[in-house]
Amino acid sequence: MTAPVSTGHEFDRGLLGHQCWLELASGERIELAVERWAEPSEGDDVLLDACSGPTIDLGCGPGRLTAALAGRGVAALGVDSSRTAVRLTRRRGGSALQRNLFDRLPGEGRWRHALLADGNIGIGGDPAALLRRTARLVAPGGDILVELEPPGRGLRHERVRLRPGHADVAWFTWAWVGVDAIAEVAVRAGLRVDWTTRHGHRWFARLERP
Numbered sequence: 001m002t003a004p005v006s007t008g009h010e011f012d013r014g015l016l017g018h019q020c021w022l023e024l025a026s027g028e029r030i031e032l033a034v035e036r037w038a039e040p041s042e043g044d045d046v047l048l049d050a051c052s053g054p055t056i057d058l059g060c061g062p063g064r065l066t067a068a069l070a071g072r073g074v075a076a077l078g079v080d081s082s083r084t085a086v087r088l089t090r091r092r093g094g095s096a097l098q099r100n101l102f103d104r105l106p107g108e109g110r111w112r113h114a115l116l117a118d119g120n121i122g123i124g125g126d127p128a129a130l131l132r133r134t135a136r137l138v139a140p141g142g143d144i145l146v147e148l149e150p151p152g153r154g155l156r157h158e159r160v161r162l163r164p165g166h167a168d169v170a171w172f173t174w175a176w177v178g179v180d181a182i183a184e185v186a187v188r189a190g191l192r193v194d195w196t197t198r199h200g201h202r203w204f205a206r207l208e209r210p
Helices: 009-015 034-038 044-049 064-071 083-091 120-125 127-135 182-188
Strands: 021-024 029-031 055-058 076-080 095-098 111-116 138-148 155-163 172-177 192-199 202-208
Touching: 009 034, 009 083, 044 064, 044 192, 044 202, 055 064, 064 076, 064 095, 076 083, 083 095, 111 120, 111 127, 120 127, 120 138, 120 172, 127 138, 127 182, 182 192, 182 202
Parallel strands: 055 076, 055 111, 076 095, 111 138
Antiparallel strands: 021 029, 021 155, 138 202, 155 172, 192 202
16 A cells, blocks of 8 residues: 655655555554555455556556566556555566656557556545546556455545654545445546455456446
8 A cells, every 4th residue: 555645754654565554544453454565465366367468557556566476477557645555666676767657658558458556546535536546547458456445444534643653644535446336436536346255355446448
């Protein structure tokens, strides 16, 4: 999971494998799966196997998926707002660009696949708006592969901040989308759900233009 804008060194702690979490205004604490960001994880093949052509990995983090696709001979570009994420992706052999995904990106409208893994459907706190933006990146007939929350989670928006950090660390909006809510969110973005699937404790969907 990566943040929609630069949030300073607190987020980079997670990229480097240190424990960090999201703190909600209510005081609730949601641990981030930092151990999964850097190393291949059970379920990654669901995403990797679905990518048969040029792929843009949005919120690539330390680049495990971007690099894995490159290792399979698939052209892939990681995008992340964190300089540390880009450095780590390149170190493991992937191509990456430091940029906000809502800014202009290379190959707009020509990517075969776009990835929103590890909860990145929550970037910006408005999943429908994020999916509309992502849809503009893919070519006609392309798709968006997203990782979701388990069934029963619905759609949730919250103000959060990254911890540990200073008392004045910035708050931002995040969202979570359960597999039971993705069809409604996709429709609002002008997309449709082609399939959903589960691998272990992880849930995924493929979205395409109708």
